[in-house]
Each structure stands twice: as C-alpha cells, then as structure tokens.
Amino acid sequence: MNETSDPSKKKEPFRKGLFNLEDQDPRLTGIQCERCHISFYPKREFCSNCFQSDRMKEVNLSKIGTLYTYTTVFQGKPNFSAPYSLGFVDLKEGLRIFAPLLDVAPEDLKIGMEMELVFRPMDWVSGQEESWVYGFKPRKGKNS
Numbered sequence: 609m610n611e612t613s614d615p616s617k618k619k620e621p622f623r624k625g626l627f628n629l630e631d632q633d634p635r636l637t638g639i640q641c642e643r644c645h646i647s648f649y650p651k652r653e654f655c656s657n658c659f660q661s662d663r664m665k666e667v668n669l670s671k672i673g674t675l676y677t678y679t680t681v682f683q684g685k686p687n688f689s690a691p692y693s694l695g696f697v698d699l700k701e702g703l704r705i706f707a708p709l710l711d712v713a714p715e716d717l718k719i720g721m722e723m724e725l726v727f728r729p730m731d732w733v734s735g736q737e738e739s740w741v742y743g744f745k746p747r748k749g750k751n752s
C-alpha cells in the first residue's frame with residue numbers, strides 16, 4: 609500500500625457512499641437519526657432504534673478513534689504481504705469501525721491507543737488505482 613496515486617484518475621471509494629474523497633477533509637460518511645441521535649456506518653435507510661426513515665441525515669464521522677481490539681495475520685497471499693493487522697476502532701459517535709491498521713508494526717499496536725483515519729488507493733490489488741479504501745493508523749505523538 610502507498611499514498612501515491614495517478615491524479616488523472618478519479619478517486620472513488622471501493623464501495624459507493626462509504627466516504628467522499630472530493631472533500632477537503634475526507635471522512636467516513638455515516639448517517640444519523642435526528643430523532644434518536646444515533647449514528648450508523650455504513651449508511652442505512654432507516655433507524656434501527658425507532659424504525660423511522662424521515663429524519664436520517666448524512667454526517668461526516670470523526671477521524672480520530674480508539675483501538676478497541678485487533679488481530680494480526682501472518683499468512684500472506686497474492687498481493688497481500690504478511691504480516692498485516694486488522695482491528696476495530698471506536699469513534700466518539702458510538703460506532704465501532706472494522707478496518708485495516710496501516711503504517712504500524714504488529715508489535716507496536718496497543719489496545720486503547722489513539723488511531724487516525726487514512727485513505728489509500730487499492731493499487732496493491734490488481735492495479736485498481738482509482739479505487740480507494742480506508743484504514744486507521746496510530747495517531748502521531750499521541751501513543752508514546
């Protein structure tokens with residue numbers, strides 16, 4: 609994975625609606641029920657608390673969270689070199705987001721550490737440079 613990408617190609621999320629890379633400060637795009645003040649990710653049609661759909665509003669989720677738990681995969685496969693880590697990051701909106709954990713050695717991960725949202729082109733899979741994914745990396749200067 610790397611942060612370089614071809615500027616001539618339009619950046620799109622690997623699945624439509626998950627985030628908007630056209631924004632100055634891209635975030636994960638969630639949806640909030642204005643009646644219950646509960647947020648959801650990914651977006652959904654109706655609130656699973658009140659079962660209504662009339663007051664669902666798109667929201668940009670926070671880009672900082674806390675590492676809830678993680679696992680490290682030591683068995684590589686084509687286009688995925690091991691080891692790599694996956695984890696759940698808790699956001700202040702009350703959401704637990706599953707994502708790859710980037711720019712960190714497995715031995716440096718710690719439950720409870722502060723994590724920061726990042727976006728990367730998916731070019732390590734079949735050269736799809738225009739298709740982007742999200743992940744979290746340890747927040748600089750916050751975990752020493």
Ligand SMILES: [Zn+2]
Nearest residue numbers: 641644655658
């Ligand atoms: Zn609701």
